Amino acid sequence: xxxxxxxxxxxxxxxxxxxxxxxxxxxxxxxxxxxxxxxxxxxxxxxxxxxxxxxxxxxxxxxxxxxxxxxxxxxxxxxxxxxxxxxxxxxxxxxxxxxxxxxxxxxxxxxxxxxxxxxxxxxxxxxxxxxxxxxxxxxxxxxxxxxxxxxxxxxxxxxxxxxxxxxxxxxxxxxxxxxxxxxxxxxxxxxxxxxxxxxxxxxxxxxxxxxxxxxxxxxxxxxxxxxxxxxxxxxxxxxxxxxxxxxxxxxxxxxxxxxxxxxxxxxxxxxxxxxx
Amino acid sequence: xxxxxxxxxxxxxxxxxxxxxxxxxxxxxxxxxxxxxxxxxxxxxxxxxxxxxxxxxxxxxxxxxxxxxxxxxxxxxxxxxxxxxxxxxxxxxxxxxxxxxxxxxxxxxxxxxxxxxxxxxxxxxxxxxxxxxxxxxxxxxxxxxxxxxxxxxxxxxxxxxxxxxxxxxxxxxxxxxxxxxxxxxxxxxxxxxxxxxxxxxxxxxxxxxxxxxxxxxxxxxxxxxxxxxxxxxxxxxxxxxxxxxxxxxxxxxxxxxxxxxxxxxxxxxxxxxxxxxxxxxxxxxxxxxxxxxxxxxxxxxxxxxxxxxxxxxxxxxxxxxxxxxxxxxxxxx
Numbered sequence: 001x002x003x004x005x006x007x008x009x010x011x012x013x014x015x016x017x018x019x020x021x022x023x024x025x026x027x028x029x030x031x032x033x034x035x036x037x038x039x040x041x042x043x044x045x046x047x048x049x050x051x052x053x054x055x056x057x058x059x060x061x062x063x064x065x066x067x068x069x070x071x072x073x074x075x076x077x078x079x080x081x082x083x084x085x086x087x088x089x090x091x092x093x094x095x096x097x098x099x100x101x102x103x104x105x106x107x108x109x110x111x112x113x114x115x116x117x118x119x120x121x122x123x124x125x126x127x128x129x130x131x132x133x134x135x136x137x138x139x140x141x142x143x144x145x146x147x148x149x150x151x152x153x154x155x156x157x158x159x160x161x162x163x164x165x166x167x168x169x170x171x172x173x174x175x176x177x178x179x180x181x182x183x184x185x186x187x188x189x190x191x192x193x194x195x196x197x198x199x200x201x202x203x204x205x206x207x208x209x210x211x212x213x214x215x216x217x218x219x220x221x222x223x224x225x226x227x228x229x230x231x232x233x234x235x236x237x238x239x240x241x242x243x244x245x246x247x248x249x250x251x252x253x254x255x256x257x258x259x260x261x262x263x264x265x266x267x268x269x270x271x272x273x274x275x276x
Numbered sequence: 277x278x279x280x281x282x283x284x285x286x287x288x289x290x291x292x293x294x295x296x297x298x299x300x301x302x303x304x305x306x307x308x309x310x311x312x313x314x315x316x317x318x319x320x321x322x323x324x325x326x327x328x329x330x331x332x333x334x335x336x337x338x339x340x341x342x343x344x345x346x347x348x349x350x351x352x353x354x355x356x357x358x359x360x361x362x363x364x365x366x367x368x369x370x371x372x373x374x375x376x377x378x379x380x381x382x383x384x385x386x387x388x389x390x391x392x393x394x395x396x397x398x399x400x401x402x403x404x405x406x407x408x409x410x411x412x413x414x415x416x417x418x419x420x421x422x423x424x425x426x427x428x429x430x431x432x433x434x435x436x437x438x439x440x441x442x443x444x445x446x447x448x449x450x451x452x453x454x455x456x457x458x459x460x461x462x463x464x465x466x467x468x469x470x471x472x473x474x475x476x477x478x479x480x481x482x483x484x485x486x487x488x489x490x491x492x493x494x495x496x497x498x499x500x501x502x503x504x505x506x507x508x509x510x511x512x513x514x515x516x517x518x519x520x521x522x523x524x525x526x527x528x529x530x531x532x533x534x535x536x537x538x539x540x541x542x543x544x545x546x547x548x549x550x551x552x553x554x555x556x557x558x559x560x561x562x563x564x565x566x567x568x569x570x571x572x573x574x575x576x577x578x579x580x581x582x583x584x585x586x587x588x589x590x591x592x593x594x595x596x597x598x599x600x601x602x603x604x605x606x607x608x609x
Binding site: 167169170172173174175176177178179180183187188191192194 | 326328347348349350353354355357358359361362363364365374375378379422426
């Protein structure tokens, strides 16, 4: 039945208006950055109607020649590896926490929450001192391990929840069917918790991809990640806004498809899609 | 084919003793039903046999082999769960193939067994569907199919019909009984529904608070319940329990008489009663009548066509041969 009463139409119009306003505020900076990336350096602060033809690809060419692509690759390496490693450790850990009858689970949940909620400064300063002594500053290994302090608690915590939604009987059925615990995990529990696993991996990746602080402290030159590299376009005498705009776009584009996938899986994992 | 023996089996969760030490023999090919109210330990007992729970004490022998600490998958038993526990991401075919894949049975043999099971269970048209696309009854059949293809030495059923609606339940009850007759494999079936127990079992094990109250064939339990608990649990509607004068008159603390063993008359009889609520089922009618001198109303079964008005006086006469007598401990005399 379609509700055509006037009060409903007013509500609907109000809702649509609110969404448009929200969309405008969300889209404005993005559009602005996009326009900026094509403007000539000299025309960047001029109103667009004064010099509508001051359009150039120089900003893009400049970025391509700079160290920025290398930094983007570093971001990929760090986000990918720290997420992958955290998944390899964290997914079985989440399974164990969700399904074992250990009595210490309560403490584990506290510890995990603590790790999730503690401010990054709390980790970075001790890590920095440790890394200076161990020679791990500006190494991939050091950075990836540091990022796992972010990704691992997130993944363990969310996989714990995902596996808790998988009925015990499913795993028991697999074990009765002759599966080892490992096979029951890989072939039954994990596929049933797949939406949660995909969502956790993407969220982990995004946290690292967007991180600025850890990379700023731990990297120097060779392992600089993209968010830190953006800072190099700010020098003492000038700020290269055109390049910054291009860098922002280069930072956003690769994660757009991830956001779309994540959106779908997060909804699925929240709605308990595992129930057959 | 399996004979299952439980010797002094005991299970405690922390300080709570769920199964008190018990002994039970299940013969090869027998259809055994564990029945009892919720929380009586019947599911736990089944899970102990399955190996999904560890025993606190005692031994479980399957075919004469001590299987107490054998992992579940090695015991040669197949289990059907209440929630069916089908793997949601696999098709029906893959669900049924799963135990065979685990046992590394050759592909061709897997295919043959899947097809024959699907035919028996009317699943041939559904083999490529996912469990989410099936009805409750079909899911139940897939779960049974998954159990059959393993060719287990015994089947374990954990309240398999309680998620189905009443009409389907009767149908599946027949199918499972039929399956047992054809396969002649040992089956252990857990239910809280005494009707399921009575209709399906070769042997019923009545459990209560982790203790076996009585073991026997459905008719043994019906005709000679060893105590008040079994007397009241088996039979529907349940047995009338009467204490006081009527009981002490025949040297008992309490007496029991089933609704179907009381004759009803409008003229004369042993007990004078006033008719209360009548339940018409068509084939039978159950009257709840208040007998003079008794505190609880008596349930009586009569022919479906008998019409007696509420509030009118009737006379009830229990069949003396069918009266059960119990002592003060509730034990049969």
